[in-house]
Amino acid sequence: MTQLNKVSKTVARLEKAPKFMRTWVLSTAFGTMIPYAGRSKVRVEKLTHSQSVITIKNKRSVQNHIGSIHATAIAIAAESATGYLVAMNVPDSSVPVIKTLKVDYEKRCKGNITAEAHLTDAQREQIKTQEKGEVTVPVTIIDGENKQPVQCEMIWAWTPKRR
Structure with a gap:
């Protein structure tokens, strides 16, 4: 069973919106929590514990x-796709932090872009069970x-929240 944290509980609540509104609702919520993503017009098309x-x-x-x-x-x-995904899995007792952002621009992008990230079951288990990593x-x-x-490719770390 998937362990729920505050982020995944919020996403589960927002997913109850009518289908035609879900992308807007999720995008607005994350754009409010992370203002730069909101200003950059990041749209959350799909967000689960294993895929974004x-x-x-x-x-x-x-x-x-x-x-x-x-x-x-x-x-x-790219950072949003990976970060939102890690945030769906990290326990509420920890905070996710980007450690490495590796982006190789090989050709000019044409039109809209889609960023898709995945976590394996082993990665999700590691995030859930290790206090930091x-x-x-x-x-x-x-x-x-x-x-x-x-x-x-992004490297995300998580550490216990400071008390």
Whole structure:
């Protein structure tokens, strides 16, 4: 059975919204908790204990000088996909912290982007049972042409909350 923490309980409550509103409700909630993600128009398409799917639309507010999604917006999509996923699993007694953000821009992104991250059962068990540790979370970035122009990998740590 999956252990629920405050984040996963909140997501479970928000998932009860009508289907046509779920992405908006989840995105608004996370955008309020993490203002930079909100300003970057990060959209939470799917969030479970083992998978997250985040999108950013190619709109003027997130574009660079050549009309594609800015490198920083791509990085925030990757960080959000992995961070929200780790946050769904880390016990309430701990806090998740990004340790390493590795982003290799190989080609220009065209159109909207989707960032998808996964945790294995072994990784989830590690997060749940170790008081502190770290986990490497790969994330796939797919653009509007269904290509992977950016390769990403994030290392997340968790430590006990300070009392």
